[in-house]
Amino acid sequence: MQLSLNAVGETALITLYIKAKDYTSPYHSVLNDKLSWEILNKIDYNFDKFNHAWSSYYGVLARALVFDAQIKKFLHRYPDCIVICLGAGLDTEFYRIDNGTIDWYNIDYPETIAARELLFDAHPRVHNITKSILDPSWPTDIHVDGRKLLLIAEGVLMYLTEQEVKSFLNLLTDSFQEFTALFDLAYTGWVNKGKFHDAVSKMNVDFQWGVVDGKEVVQLNPKLTQIDFINITHSMTALLNGWGFLLYPFI
Numbered sequence: 667m668q669l670s671l672n673a674v675g676e677t678a679l680i681t682l683y684i685k686a687k688d689y690t691s692p693y694h695s696v697l698n699d700k701l702s703w704e705i706l707n708k709i710d711y712n713f714d715k716f717n718h719a720w721s722s723y724y725g726v727l728a729r730a731l732v733f734d735a736q737i738k739k740f741l742h743r744y745p746d747c748i749v750i751c752l753g754a755g756l757d758t759e760f761y762r763i764d765n766g767t768i769d770w771y772n773i774d775y776p777e778t779i780a781a782r783e784l785l786f787d788a789h790p791r792v793h794n795i796t797k798s799i800l801d802p803s804w805p806t807d808i809h810v811d812g813r814k815l816l817l818i819a820e821g822v823l824m825y826l827t828e829q830e831v832k833s834f835l836n837l838l839t840d841s842f843q844e845f846t847a848l849f850d851l852a853y854t855g856w857v858n859k860g861k862f863h864d865a866v867s868k869m870n871v872d873f874q875w876g877v878v879d880g881k882e883v884v885q886l887n888p889k890l891t892q893i894d895f896i897n898i899t900h901s902m903t904a905l906l907n908g909w910g911f912l913l914y915p916f917i
Contacts, residue, residue: 667708667709667710668709668710668711669709669711669777669781670777670780670781671775671777671778671781672756672775672777672778672917673869673870673871674753674871675755675774675775675777675778676869676870677755677825677869677871678755678757678774678821679709679711679756680716680719680722680869681726681755681756681757681781681820682702682705682709682755682756683706683713683855684716684719684723684726684727684728685697685699685702685703685727685758686702686703686706686707687723687806688700688723688727689702689703689790690703696727696905697730697762699762700759701761703754705785705786707713707869708785708786710829713859714814714869715868717864718864719864719865719868721864721866722863722865722907724902725898725902727905728898728901728902728904728905729820729850729898729901730759731901732896733759733818733820733848733850734759734762734763736848736896737749737763737816737818737848738761738763740814740816740846741763741768742816743814745765745768746767746768746813746814747766747768747812747813747815747816748768748770748771748808748816749768749769749771749817749818749819749820750773750808750814750816750818751770751773751819751824752773752798752799752817753773753774753819753820753822754772754773754778754779754782754820755774755778755821755823756785757772757820759818759820760789760792762790762807763862764831767859768791769793769813770791770792770793771793771794771795771807771808772791772792772794772795772797773795773804774795774796774798774799775796775797775798776796776797777797778801779794779829780796782794782813797820800823800834800905802837805838805841806841810842814846815842815845816845816846816847816848817838817845817848818847818848819847819849820866821848822851823847823849823850823852823875824851824856824872824874824875824876825872825873825874826877827861828874828875828886829886830875831875831883831886832886834888835883835886836887836888838887839913841850841888843894846893847890849880849883850882851877851880852873852877853876853877854877855876856873856876857873857875857876857898858873858874859872859873859876860872860873862890870879871897879895880892880895
């Protein structure tokens with residue numbers, strides 16, 4: 667099937683492709699994400715243009731490993747929590763980490779959620795919200811009921827302007843009394859450099875906001891507290907081999 671996605675929504679196809687390619691790896695699958703492979707095969711799209719996105723391939727897998735591990739830590743402490751996937755795209759993370767009790771909310775543009783509902787089977791604990799993460803009304807669709815709340819955003823905030831990120835962060839702190847958030851952040855050196863990126867250069871988007879060590883998030887909203895900073899690039903070393911190690915200092 668053909669999907670109708672906006673420019674930012676189309677970037678979800680990059681991560682879907684990489685996770686599906688990883689599943690069919692002749693050596694060792696990092697995520698063993700069969701669902702991504704099954705979904706990819708339902709979509710009519712020129713995925714071949716991502717064939718040589720070497721750095722993105724290992725970057726996406728390393729990021730997924732880190733996010734999976736951090737989410738599982740949170741679920742271990744709060745097994746009955748709520749997870750909100752902000753800018754969910756065609757992400758399959760719920761199906762990799764589900765503990766049988768969490769409720770999971772996908773939030774994204776209407777066309778992206780429409781694609782999800784065509785490609786994914788309905789699940790009683792997966793809820794789709796057809797709104798932009800900048801829409802001030804989406805928090806009212808979340809039923810917290812005293813449960814712990816985890817917010818995750820992978821491959822999202824770098825496509826927003828700094829003012830949009832600030833508005834988004836203010837929306838979170840204005841709407842929820844308490845939450846933990848995992849944000850995937852791009853290095854500031856990538857801002858306006860999407861044309862040099864091995865995968866984003868194939869899309870009609872660019873990186874608009876970046877950070878050095880995450881403190882920029884708290885600077886935009888002092889109500890937040892930074893509790894950790896994980897350089898996902900370091901996680902790539904476990905996946906690289908041969909000449910990949912030689913390139914690592916430049917990544």
